Amino acid sequence: MLFSEAQCLILLLVLNFTDAGRILMQMKQRARDVQLQKAKQQLLTVGLQHVKEGRIHQQLDHFNRQDDNTFSQRFFVNEAFWQSPDGPVCFFLDLINCTLLHISSGHHVDMAAEHGALLLAVEHRFYGISIHPDGLETENLAHLSSQQALADLAVFHQYISQSFSLSRRNIWISFGGSYSGALSAWFRGKFPHLVFGAVASSAPVEAKxxxxxxxxxxxxxxxxxxxxxxxxxxxxxxxxxxxxxxxxxxxxxxxxxxxxxxxxxxxxxxxxxxxxxxxxxxxxxxxxxxxxxxxxxxxxxxxxxxxxxxxxxxxxxxxxxxxxxxxxxxxxxxxxxxxxxxxxxxxxxxxxxxxxxxxxxxxxxxxxxxxxxxxxxxxxxxxxxxxxxxxxxxxxxxxxxxxxxxxxxxxIAFTNTYYGGDDPHTLRVLYVNGGVDPWKELSVVGNRTDGGEEAERVFIKDSAHCADMMRGRATDRRSLKTARQEIERHVRSWLKTAQQEEKRTE
Structure with missing residues (x-):
């Protein structure tokens, strides 16, 4: 099996939360509730005995070594599918209220079950219960940023690697949708030594x-x-x-x-x-x-x-x-x-x-x-x-x-300068977008190149926001089913490339 020969640590960032209007936010929450309701049956099948909740203490300011203040960040681990020690790892970053249901249903869980993966879920800083200890006063939000969140991921990477005795051979692939899709792409761009490839679904990588x-x-x-x-x-x-x-x-x-x-x-x-x-x-x-x-x-x-x-x-x-x-x-x-x-x-x-x-x-x-x-x-x-x-x-x-x-x-200009906007020049990032989704306007949908290589992308003509990240349904359009197969093909290709590169260094 490819996954046992080239271990894969899959970072799944699901923070599909980019809406500002009151009702639009409520509809987003309803979409999440629908997804979680569907996940309950899968959770009953998996069972609770394999799921554990944990905390990690993160620096409030990763970029100030003189500031030793911390906050507690919640995460979950699901070992139901894991084929230790060679199985891959799926890592899920949730923006709102991280629960064990988030690691029990979705396209990522189906792939985890197929390939014997360890499933992880972690909350974004200052959301859910991973809140600044002094509350949400404006001065306490100073350390709420995507840059700090990416640094949290790097620290969590180290923590999980030590906890599960992972090695350099464990290949990380990140997944994310909406804002977390952007984080997935940016994590690959800013920490290429930690993540080998990234899938960015409905990802608004251009600030506007x-x-x-x-x-x-x-x-x-x-x-x-x-x-x-x-x-x-x-x-x-x-x-x-x-x-x-x-x-x-x-x-x-x-x-x-x-x-x-x-x-x-x-x-x-x-x-x-x-x-x-x-x-x-x-x-x-x-x-x-x-x-x-x-x-x-x-x-x-x-x-x-x-x-x-x-x-x-x-x-x-x-x-x-x-x-x-x-x-x-x-x-x-x-x-x-x-x-x-x-x-x-x-x-x-x-x-x-x-x-x-x-x-x-x-x-x-x-x-x-x-x-x-x-x-x-x-x-x-x-x-x-x-x-x-x-x-x-x-x-x-x-x-x-x-x-x-x-x-x-x-x-806005700083964000686009820092990450590259909609032309980030980052290799091995797969941008997945739906033709119906308005957020595609801030993602990467065209043929962009870096070093002569075409940007990897999947465009689902009649699909909506982050639809590819859900579990497949019999009623799904053919284009959506094909897109999921295409995502899986890209991941397998990256893993094969990683395996070949690893063999050359042995």
């Missing part, structure tokens, strides 16, 4: 302040007939948002009533919250198409164009968007649509560490200090409301952390 391309990509996906979209659908969405915006200036109380808002959005900040929330419903549907989060693009377009049997009555676009909002609230069991900007700020100002699922404050800090990713709608091709501007999106940085809008471009 004004990410207007996100909304534009959503519009194109709504037109994609292969997934149930149409020009009529995107036109209806555009018309609906225009109607909401127009009515809001004439009769905001009527808009609040129609969309069952928790409060009347009287000032502009609340109105922007409303428009962002409505856009989130559409954007989340596109981003997680066919992943059982809310509905599919086909379902959404059925509502917006009156093609669904359940919505045969001819209604204007405005009321069809109202219906879409009702579907969201019903599925999420929310009695009303919260559009209070003041409440949003208050929630993000909460610095307590009691909730393991709290992520919004930390992620907002990272968008302000590293990535941007602000999904604006000032471009004429955006199908939503032009009220969602870069200024309205970035005001939160000053409100929460005292970070001025003028400083943001410098933060």
């Amino acid at each position: 302040l004004d990410f207007s391309a996100y909304s534009n990509a959503v519009g194109l996906s709504l037109m994609n007939e292969a997934v149930g979209g149409s020009e009529k659908c995107v036109s209806a969405v555009r018309e609906a948002f225009g109607a909401v915006e127009a009515l809001m200036f004439r009769n905001v109380s009527q808009v609040a009533k129609d969309f069952s808002c928790c409060q009347i959005p009287k000032d502009q900040q609340d109105q922007v919250e409303l428009m962002q929330s409505l856009a989130d419903i559409v954007m989340g549907t596109v981003q997680y198409n066919e992943e059982s989060v809310l509905m599919s693009i086909s379902d959404l377009c059925g509502v917006m164009t009156n093609q669904s049997e359940a919505y045969e009555e001819e209604r204007e676009a405005y009321h069809r968007l109202v219906q879409l909002s009702q579907i969201y609230r019903s599925s999420s069991e929310e009695p009303c649509l919260d559009v209070s900007h003041e409440k949003t700020v208050k929630d993000l100002m909460d610095t307590t560490v009691q909730s393991e699922r709290r992520t919004a404050r930390q992620w907002t800090y990272q968008t302000c200090t590293e990535f941007g990713f602000y999904q604006t709608c000032e471009d004429a091709s955006c199908p939503f409301s032009g009220m969602v501007t870069l200024r309205s999106q970035t005001e939160i940085c000053l409100e929460l952390f005292g970070i001025t809008q003028n400083s943001l471009p410098g933060h």
Whole structure:
């Protein structure tokens, strides 16, 4: 077996968390909950006796040798499949609430079972319960960065190598999705002596302040007939948002009533919250198409164009968007649509560490200090409301952390300089992207070369965000099934190359 001849340590980084809107974040959490629910059956099959929880003390600041402060980072180990000592190792970094379920289901677990791998899961610093010991005050978030997180991985690499007596022959392959997909690629780029190859699924490796391309990509996906979209659908969405915006200036109380808002959005900040929330419903549907989060693009377009049997009555676009909002609230069991900007700020100002699922404050800090990713709608091709501007999106940085809008471009430029943006010139990184996923706009999808070699990539024409990382289903599109096979082929190729290089050095 190839894996027994050239041992492989597979680093799986699953932090598919890149969304900023309130509802979009909630839909992301729902996607995770669906995945975890599916994982429970697999966990029952594996059994709990092979799963253990542990802690490692990490430096708060890896780049200051005079600072000896630490925090406790949680991780899990699953030895159910491991063929010791030659079996590979799958390493899973989770952003929100790392649990043993995260190492019991997914494409990586299927490969681990097939190849006798040890499974590991570890939380990203300052998320889950791996929190700064003094809480989430702004001064304590100073050490929350992707650079520090990569250093955590390097230390964890050393810790696991010592704990399991791993050697130079254990070949590391990293996997990740969304933000963790970027970390996977960056780990390979910054620590090439530790990781031999990297798979980066739906990875936004390019930081972007004004990410207007996100909304534009959503519009194109709504037109994609292969997934149930149409020009009529995107036109209806555009018309609906225009109607909401127009009515809001004439009769905001009527808009609040129609969309069952928790409060009347009287000032502009609340109105922007409303428009962002409505856009989130559409954007989340596109981003997680066919992943059982809310509905599919086909379902959404059925509502917006009156093609669904359940919505045969001819209604204007405005009321069809109202219906879409009702579907969201019903599925999420929310009695009303919260559009209070003041409440949003208050929630993000909460610095307590009691909730393991709290992520919004930390992620907002990272968008302000590293990535941007602000999904604006000032471009004429955006199908939503032009009220969602870069200024309205970035005001939160000053409100929460005292970070001025003028400083943001410098933060974004540093990130791209440090990692290479969307042209990183790093060998043996496989970029996997779905054609429906808006985040592909910040990943590597073209033919990029370094040293004459073509960048490795898999493009799944009709697939959504990180869909390739889930366990295969009978209902998966053929393109998605083929993509998983292609990922496995790349990993085997890297392992074969590593084996050959190892033999030459013996």
